[in-house]
Structures are given as structure tokens and as C-alpha cells.
Amino acid sequence: MARTNVRTAKERLKDLTDVAESIHVDHKNENLRRYFISSKQLYETAKYEAAHGNLQKAYMLIMRFLDIYVTRLPKHPFYDNVPEDLRKPTKALWVKALDLGGQLKPKVLEEFEQIVRAEEAELAQNDPRSNASGSANLDDLLHRINTLNEHNGPSAPYFESPGVSWPKVQSDPVSPDEAFANSFSGGLGPQALPLVDRRNKPRSRLPSDALREVRVPSDLVDRFGAAASENTSQKNIETCGNLWGVRDQGAYIVTHVIIPKQKGTDSYCEDLDEGAAAELAISENLIQLGWIHTHPSQTAFLSSVDMHMQHGYQIMLPEAIAIVLAPKFNDIGFFRLNDYGMEMIGQCREGTNFHVHDESYPLFERIKEGVVTDGTKQTKLEDFRLR
Structure with missing residues (x-):
């Protein structure tokens, strides 16, 4: 066949x-x-x-x-x-x-x-060479053989190329913040090419409904922004926190923001004692759902270092989110790495310093659905900087 x-x-x-x-x-x-x-x-x-x-x-x-x-x-x-x-x-x-x-x-x-059988049945049904009833597979094969015999003689066998036609990878339109993020170089010189270019290799995407909904308390951004306000307005340095929560009725609910001891600059933030904050969350049987940080003087996007941080969260939980607060531009972004971004960052060896990634496709995207704010929940904020 x-x-x-x-x-x-x-x-x-x-x-x-x-x-x-x-x-x-x-x-x-x-x-x-x-x-x-x-x-x-x-x-x-x-x-x-x-x-x-x-x-x-x-x-x-x-x-x-x-x-x-x-x-x-x-x-x-x-x-x-x-x-x-x-x-x-x-x-x-x-x-x-x-x-x-x-x-x-x-x-x-x-x-x-089962998926393969369904796809093959659909192809057969839509094949213009099939008859209206869709049951003419044998007749169609005999017709091909007879047609070839008429042109090539009775001994000419029927062959079809065994090559596989791979589906093309479709890229999403680049939003302004993605364009800014992907063009951000920090003055670090020429663009680094991916170690392995797999853009044309088919990747098995999970079904679109495989990601569970993430619910974020409506007060979370304001409470974290208030805790970060001194760093943001007076010191011009980033502040970061970890999002923790629970799984409830098929959705992930963010319940806690834990701000660890940290150090930062105007474009970077680093946990100094992640273990202590994590121990508190684990003791309460919480799930790590992502992270939140500020951009005091830039727009809301994921920098090259941010993308590596997000990759670490997302490999453990595909639903993990990154929330970025950019008060100077009155912008709040909810982000995830896309499929190509997960693969690209997974291959990248430059993690802790600002660097440039391949710009052919966007690596992350604003979350358009699957994350909702919940006015019925309140955020518990734990600030380890004060301990």
C-alpha cells in the first residue's frame, strides 16, 4: 500500500x-x-x-x-x-x-x-479519486494499475514515493513586545545561532486543551507591586517572587506569592535563598505555578535571561506562567514560552548572562486564554526579605 x-x-x-x-x-x-x-x-x-x-x-x-x-x-x-x-x-x-x-x-x-486511523479515514473520504460512497479503495487501486498498464505495459508495477510530507510549522504574528524582546541585545554583539536547528522538524504538540486553566487572584499584581515599590521607584532594580498554589477541580489556583531574599539590578533579579522559601511552600503542600517580577524601566516582555528562568518552571509544569509588571509603561504581561521557545531555550547554553537568540520565530507569547483573574480569592504574600 x-x-x-x-x-x-x-x-x-x-x-x-x-x-x-x-x-x-x-x-x-x-x-x-x-x-x-x-x-x-x-x-x-x-x-x-x-x-x-x-x-x-x-x-x-x-x-x-x-x-x-x-x-x-x-x-x-x-x-x-x-x-x-x-x-x-x-x-x-x-x-x-x-x-x-x-x-x-x-x-x-x-x-x-486511533488518531492515525481517523486521519487515514478522513483522507480517504476526501480523496477525489474515491467514489461517493467512500468504499472504492480496491476499485481505485485497480484503476491505477490499469491506467499504468495502458501507458507502460502489463508488467509495469505501481509505486509511490515513500517520502513523508512533514507538516509546516506555523508561527504566530509577532506582537510589539515580542519584537522588542527578540531584538533586545544589550550590546552583546552578533546574534547567536541555535545549536540545533529543528524548526522544520515536526514536533508533537500536546492537544490544545491539554493545558489546565490557571486562576490568579485579582489582588495579586497590586500586592506584589506594592511590595516591590521601593525597588521599582527609588532604586530602579527588579524584584522577583515565586507563584505557588493548589490544584482544584481541574484548574491551578495561585494562592501564594513568596518573595525570597534576593539581589537585583535594573534588568536582572536573582534568588539568594530559594530553598528556604520553597520549604515553606512544600510544608503547605503547594505546587510551583511560575514566577512574577518587575521591569522598572522597560516594557513587559521576557528577556533572554527571563526566558531561561521561565524554561525552568515550564519543564516542571507546562502551565507555569511568568507575570511581568512594567509600571513605567502601565503594562502587565502574562507570558509562556511557546513550543519553539521551549526547544530553543532547552538547547541554549547561555543562561545567566544576557545574550541573543535566533529571531526567525518568536520564542514566547502573551497568554491570550487559559489564565483568568479571580476576584473571589485573596493572595497570601510572604516576604522573606523582611526575615
């Missing part, structure tokens, strides 16, 4: 695994606490999605867990510096994660097989 441009179930599964593993663990980074703080969250999120029938998402997340914690981190040069009390709980999840991955793989393959 001639091959159509419908991708096989195994190819789709391979794409999903590629998405899971399209990350970079920086071997220059001595601080691995964030990975181990988030390990249980990543495993539990995969388990939760599996229990609720989101098999592709669950498989991608559990494969990401195995890639990070079983394959990559044990080879990290600073792995042995991580306290045993952090490593031990993660190791305890290895066997459970392998078991969950083994259970999910045949189910995901079957789900992809």
Missing part, C-alpha cells in the same frame, strides 16, 4: 519523547536544589494527568522526569554536592516513575493508533 502523509503512531510517540527530552541541564550550575525541590511535583503531576485521562501529557511528563532525574542529574558534576535528604526522596520515585511510564506507553500508542 502506498504511504500517505499520515504519521505513524510510533513516530508520534517518538516526537512526544523528543519534547520531553528537549531540555538542557547546565553543568556549570552548582545549585541543583530547584530540580530536587520540584521532583515530586513533576511526578505527581504526571500521575494526576494519567488518572484524568490525559495520557499524552502524562507520558511526556513522566518521560521528562526519567530523563532529568535518572539519566541527566546523576551525571552532573555537582550531583554529589546535593544533600542526601534532597536526593533520597527523588530516588524513591525512580521505580514508581518507570512503572508509570511502562503502563502509559501502550495506552498512548493505542491512542495514537
Whole structure:
């Protein structure tokens, strides 16, 4: 049978695994606490999605867990510096994660097989060479053979090119803030090209409804802005905080903003004791849902360093958001890296210094749906700078 441009179930599964593993663990980074703080969250999120029938998402997340914690981190040069009390709980999840991955793989393959069959049926139905009833596959094949025989003689076999027609990657229009962000160079010289150019390689996107809704209390931005006001208006330095919350009725609810001890400049902010803030959140069984920071003198966008920070949150939870406050421009932005951005940043080796990424496609986007403000909730703000 001639091959159509419908991708096989195994190819789709391979794409999903590629998405899971399209990350970079920086071997220059001595601080691995964030990975181990988030390990249980990543495993539990995969388990939760599996229990609720989101098999592709669950498989991608559990494969990401195995890639990070079983394959990559044990080879990290600073792995042995991580306290045993952090490593031990993660190791305890290895066997459970392998078991969950083994259970999910045949189910995901079957789900992809169903998708393949549906796509092939649709192609056959829409094929102009098919008759009106859509049941003339054999007659169509015989017609092709007879036609070829008329032109080439009775021994001429029918062949069709086995090549696969890959779907084109469509890019979203670039918004003004994305254009500004992607053109921001900080005077660092020529543009850096991607280490691996995969723009034309098909990537298995999760279904559009796979991301759960994120609800943000309507007072969150004002409360964080007030806490950051001295840095913003008087010192012209950035302030950052972490968003934590819970999962409730299929949605993520931001309940806490935790501001860690930190240092910053007019374009950068760094946690100085992320572990202490995380311990408080974990003690209350909270989930890390992203982060929030200010741009005292710039518009709301994700800088090159911001994108690496967001990548770290998003590999652990695809729903994770970045909120940027730009009071000088009266602008508030809710952002995520897009598929290309996740892959591009995952391949980039420049994390802590400002640098330039490939500008052919936008790497992040303003969130247009799936994040809502909730006037019925109030934010709990914990400021570790005051402790």
C-alpha cells in the first residue's frame, strides 16, 4: 500500500519523547536544589494527568522526569554536592516513575493508533479519486494499475514515493513586545545561532486543551507591586517572587506569592535563598505555578535571561506562567514560552548572562486564554526579605 502523509503512531510517540527530552541541564550550575525541590511535583503531576485521562501529557511528563532525574542529574558534576535528604526522596520515585511510564506507553500508542486511523479515514473520504460512497479503495487501486498498464505495459508495477510530507510549522504574528524582546541585545554583539536547528522538524504538540486553566487572584499584581515599590521607584532594580498554589477541580489556583531574599539590578533579579522559601511552600503542600517580577524601566516582555528562568518552571509544569509588571509603561504581561521557545531555550547554553537568540520565530507569547483573574480569592504574600 502506498504511504500517505499520515504519521505513524510510533513516530508520534517518538516526537512526544523528543519534547520531553528537549531540555538542557547546565553543568556549570552548582545549585541543583530547584530540580530536587520540584521532583515530586513533576511526578505527581504526571500521575494526576494519567488518572484524568490525559495520557499524552502524562507520558511526556513522566518521560521528562526519567530523563532529568535518572539519566541527566546523576551525571552532573555537582550531583554529589546535593544533600542526601534532597536526593533520597527523588530516588524513591525512580521505580514508581518507570512503572508509570511502562503502563502509559501502550495506552498512548493505542491512542495514537486511533488518531492515525481517523486521519487515514478522513483522507480517504476526501480523496477525489474515491467514489461517493467512500468504499472504492480496491476499485481505485485497480484503476491505477490499469491506467499504468495502458501507458507502460502489463508488467509495469505501481509505486509511490515513500517520502513523508512533514507538516509546516506555523508561527504566530509577532506582537510589539515580542519584537522588542527578540531584538533586545544589550550590546552583546552578533546574534547567536541555535545549536540545533529543528524548526522544520515536526514536533508533537500536546492537544490544545491539554493545558489546565490557571486562576490568579485579582489582588495579586497590586500586592506584589506594592511590595516591590521601593525597588521599582527609588532604586530602579527588579524584584522577583515565586507563584505557588493548589490544584482544584481541574484548574491551578495561585494562592501564594513568596518573595525570597534576593539581589537585583535594573534588568536582572536573582534568588539568594530559594530553598528556604520553597520549604515553606512544600510544608503547605503547594505546587510551583511560575514566577512574577518587575521591569522598572522597560516594557513587559521576557528577556533572554527571563526566558531561561521561565524554561525552568515550564519543564516542571507546562502551565507555569511568568507575570511581568512594567509600571513605567502601565503594562502587565502574562507570558509562556511557546513550543519553539521551549526547544530553543532547552538547547541554549547561555543562561545567566544576557545574550541573543535566533529571531526567525518568536520564542514566547502573551497568554491570550487559559489564565483568568479571580476576584473571589485573596493572595497570601510572604516576604522573606523582611526575615
